[in-house]
Amino acid sequence: MAQEGTSKSVDYLQGTDQVTADCCHGGRDAYQWDSREDCEVRQILDRIADKWSLLVIALLDERTLRFGELRREIDGISTRMLTVTLRNLERDGVVQRRMYPEIPPRVEYKLSPLGTTLLSTIQSLVTWTEQHRGAIAQARELFDASTSDVS
Secondary structure (H helix, E strand, O other), rough: OOOOOOOOOHHHHHHHHHHHHHHHOOOHHHHHHOOOOOOOOHHHHHHHHOHHHHHHHHOOOOOEEHHHHHHOOOOOOOOOHHHHHHHHHHHHOEEEEEEOOOOOOEEEEOOOOOHHHOOOHHHHHHHHHHHHHHHHHHHHHHHHHHHHOOO
């Protein structure tokens, strides 16, 4: 049974295997991976591109941190959201968790070898943002001014 909001047309069902193959194996049509909830590429991008995940990955660059240290470093994150973020990154193999059998328990997090491969990509995004923040601020001002005239 299809989920509410999903297409039930014959065209939707035809070629499903190809869409899945394109989606998860190098397809370039963004609408294919963006519209399919079961696409691994979309799921991974959703996780990695999440603002909390990006911050956790950036903070774990070349260092190991405890949960409390991460929480103090990430302004605005709740304990629950940090727990969920770390658990999901660990599940995806991006973060490694080490628990020490002490009282009270000590848990440390660090990037896995897979996680370290994301650092240059994240740094490129940060660099692009820093280089273009003035242009983005200007575009926002122009947009806001044009939409305030309409109201």
